[in-house]
Amino acid sequence: xxxxxxxxxxxxxxxxxxxxxxxxxxxxxxxxxxxxxxxxxxxxxxxxxxxxxxxxxxxxxxxxxxxxxxxxxxxxxxxxxxxxxxxxxxxxxxxxxxxxxxxxxxxxxxxxxxxxxxxxxxxxxxxxxxxxxxxxxxxxxxxxxxxxxxxxxxxxxxxxxxxxxxxxxxxxxxxxxxxxxxxxxxxxxxxxxxxxxxxxxxxxxxxxxxxxxxxxxxxxxxxxx
Amino acid sequence: xxxxxxxxxxxxxxxxxxxxxxxxxxxxxxxxxxxxxxxxxxxxxxxxxxxxxxxxxxxxxxxxxxxxxxxxxxxxxxxxxxxxxxxxxxxxxxxxxxxxxxxxxxxxxxxxxxxxxxxxxxxxxxxxxxxxxxxxxxxxxxxxxxxxxxxxxxxxxxxxxxxxxxxxxxxxxxxxxxxxxxxxxxxxxxxxxxxxxxxxxxxxxxxxxxxxxxxxxxxxxxxxx
DNA sequence: GAGCTTGTTGCGCAAGTGTATAAATAGCCC
DNA sequence: GGGCTATTTATACACTTGCGCAACAAGCTC
Numbered sequence: 001x002x003x004x005x006x007x008x009x010x011x012x013x014x015x016x017x018x019x020x021x022x023x024x025x026x027x028x029x030x031x032x033x034x035x036x037x038x039x040x041x042x043x044x045x046x047x048x049x050x051x052x053x054x055x056x057x058x059x060x061x062x063x064x065x066x067x068x069x070x071x072x073x074x075x076x077x078x079x080x081x082x083x084x085x086x087x088x089x090x091x092x093x094x095x096x097x098x099x100x101x102x103x104x105x106x107x108x109x110x111x112x113x114x115x116x117x118x119x120x121x122x123x124x125x126x127x128x129x130x131x132x133x134x135x136x137x138x139x140x141x142x143x144x145x146x147x148x149x150x151x152x153x154x155x156x157x158x159x160x161x162x163x164x165x166x167x168x169x170x171x172x173x174x175x176x177x178x179x180x181x182x183x184x185x186x187x188x189x190x191x192x193x194x195x196x197x198x199x200x201x202x203x204x205x206x207x208x209x210x211x212x213x214x215x216x217x218x219x220x221x222x223x224x225x
Numbered sequence: 226x227x228x229x230x231x232x233x234x235x236x237x238x239x240x241x242x243x244x245x246x247x248x249x250x251x252x253x254x255x256x257x258x259x260x261x262x263x264x265x266x267x268x269x270x271x272x273x274x275x276x277x278x279x280x281x282x283x284x285x286x287x288x289x290x291x292x293x294x295x296x297x298x299x300x301x302x303x304x305x306x307x308x309x310x311x312x313x314x315x316x317x318x319x320x321x322x323x324x325x326x327x328x329x330x331x332x333x334x335x336x337x338x339x340x341x342x343x344x345x346x347x348x349x350x351x352x353x354x355x356x357x358x359x360x361x362x363x364x365x366x367x368x369x370x371x372x373x374x375x376x377x378x379x380x381x382x383x384x385x386x387x388x389x390x391x392x393x394x395x396x397x398x399x400x401x402x403x404x405x406x407x408x409x410x411x412x413x414x415x416x417x418x419x420x421x422x423x424x425x426x427x428x429x430x431x432x433x434x435x436x437x438x439x440x441x442x443x444x445x446x447x448x449x450x
Numbered sequence: 451g452a453g454c455t456t457g458t459t460g461c462g463c464a465a466g467t468g469t470a471t472a473a474a475t476a477g478c479c480c
Numbered sequence: 481g482g483g484c485t486a487t488t489t490a491t492a493c494a495c496t497t498g499c500g501c502a503a504c505a506a507g508c509t510c
Contacts, residue, residue, distance in 0.1 A: 015458095015459060015460075015503095015504065015505080016458090016459065016460085017505095017506095018457080018458055018459070018505085018506075019457095019458095019506075019507095020456085020457050020458075020505095020506055020507065021457085023457090026457085039357070040358060041358065042268060042269075042354065042355050042358070043267060043268060043269050044267075044268050044269040047496080047497065047498085048497080048498060048499085049496090049497085049498095057458075057459090058458070058459055058460075059459095059498085059499095060458075060459065060460075060461090060499090060500090060501090061457075061458055061459075062498095063498090063499070063500080064456090064457065064458075068498075068499080069497095069498065069499090118357045119357065121357070122354050122355075122356070122357040122358070123354075124354075125350045125351070125353050125354030126350070126351070126354035126355075128350050128417070129267065129347050129348075129349075129350030129351035129354060130267050130347075130351075131347070131417065132264070132343045132344065132346070132347040133264075133265055133266065133267070133347070138417075141417060142417075142418060145414075145417070145418065174430050174433070177411070177414065177422075177427075177430055178407070178411075178430050178433070178434040180410065180414070181406070181407055181409075181410025181411040181413075181414060181430075181431075181434070182403070182406055182407055182410055182434070183410070184406075184409070184410035184413055184414075185405065185406025185407060185408070185409035185410035185411075185413075186402070186403075186406040186410075188406075188409055188410075189370075189402065189405070189406060189409075192353070192356065192363075192366060192367075192370070193367060193370065197402075202402075205399050205402055205403050205406075206406075208399070208403070209403040209406070209407070209434075209438050212437045212438050212440065213434050213437050213438070215437070240473095240474065240475075240488095240489060240490075241488090241489060241490085242475095242476095243475080243476075243487080243488055243489070244476075244477095244488095245475095245476055245477065245478095245486085245487055245488075246487085248487095251487090272466080272467065272468085273467080273468065273469090274466085274467085274468095282488075282489090283488070283489055283490075284468090284489095285469090285470090285471090285488075285489065285490070285491090286487080286488055286489080288468090288469070288470080289486090289487070289488075293468075293469080294467095294468065294469090
């Protein structure tokens with residue numbers, strides 16, 4: 001029925017009701033809707049109309065807050081990266097803990113929810129797949145990666161110092177690269193096929209592997225039961 | 226000059242010249258053009274016209290070989306996965322070598338060109354990013370991953386047997402998961418930021434880390450100089 | 451409440467998309 | 481060489497896309 005009059009008294013074209021929101025709130029909602037759309041349908045499925053529908057607004061409004069779709073996607077990716085690295089580093093913030101405990105907590109945090117998450121992985125993969133062609137994406141990744149690796153390297157240095165070992169810079173770098181790879185690799189496995197692993201299994205494997213890499217004797221207290 | 230007559234005598238609308246190719250050859254070319262397009266511009270940029278242009282044909286021809294774009298993309302992904310796993314497993318085919326040497330060769334092969342490659346990584350990430358929403362992609366990955374991990378587990382079993390150690394099934398599984406993660410993680414680092422590592426450095430780190438995971442004493446012969 | 455600002459809608463547009471189909475021609479068979 | 485067939489081109493079509501723009505109204509100020 002093309003000429004339908006909605007439930008309102010049939011006179012005016014009856015525009016859609018709306019609420020004015022604060023700028024920051026709207027931008028946040030639009031970015032979140034963008035990430036949802038990309039995670040669910042990929043970059044090709046994330047159209048302005050889809051995003052707007054999800055955010056509860058009409059497509060035209062997006063242009064009021066972002067110069068274009070390109071910029072919206074860039075901001076969404078930046079927000080994603082920021083959240084990921086923030087969560088990851090948060091696990092290192094334990095003040096009163098031995099370096100060894102902080103390292104184990106770091107590994108554990110990175111190999112459990114919410115960091116192990118299919119949606120986040122989907123987003124990461126979708127965006128990172130464009131890094132080869134998009135220099136701004138590549139740079140964003142590089143910075144995030146190096147920041148992450150430097151954190152790892154710092155903790156490793158503390159751990160080894162506590163063991164009275166004195167690795168040189170090259171060894172430290174290699175340890176950081178290897179540990180970073182272990183976490184990344186297990187993270188991917190967990191995100192892609194989480195149900196193949198029992199709860200805590202990936203974290204336990206991660207800790208054991210990291211300890212083997214650093215040549216540490218196992219501690220009982222961090223092994224999952 | 227909009228009304229250009231090409232080098233031919235100016236009379237006919239002069240259709241584009243073409244050559245008939247064998248079916249297999251055309252399908253192959255179209256799949257390769259598809260992978261190139263996806264790697265360069267992502268799934269959204271891989272339009273039928275772009276793909277056809279790259280393959281040196283017109284867009285309509287694609288429908289003569291594939292039911293639709295969806296099927297073309299699926300076949301392209303299958304071809305990519307097949308190539309990746311084939312290359313990876315090839316390194317294990319050394320007949321006259323110790324298990325330990327084969328494991329090291331496997332790690333080395335997976336952490337050097339052509340497996341370390343920005344284009345392949347871009348393709349992998351782009352497709353795998355859709356795995357969360359596309360069950361057929363998820364299944365294809367799962368199978369590839371398990372096949373890969375089983376190969377790793379088999380070699381690990383041989384290596385440990387040669388050392389007269391007798392791991393149970395659970396330990397074997399954990400070793401395989403960990404080693405798989407190490408290779409995956411280093412692979413990503415190499416693909417995304419290859420120039421941050423000196424040639425052979427990633428392979429050397431990989432071998433050292435794997436040996437540490439398995440509790441093996443280092444061998445000199447596989448350390449890059 | 452009147453008036454004003456501006457966040458928000460609704461609609462139109464040109465470009466580009468995948469698909470459908472008719473017309474042409476390359477290359478094999480005789 | 482002449483026909484035949486099916487590969488290939490070319491064009492059309494319905495639809496979606498990002499973007500531009502004018503009208504509208506939500507909610508503040510007075």
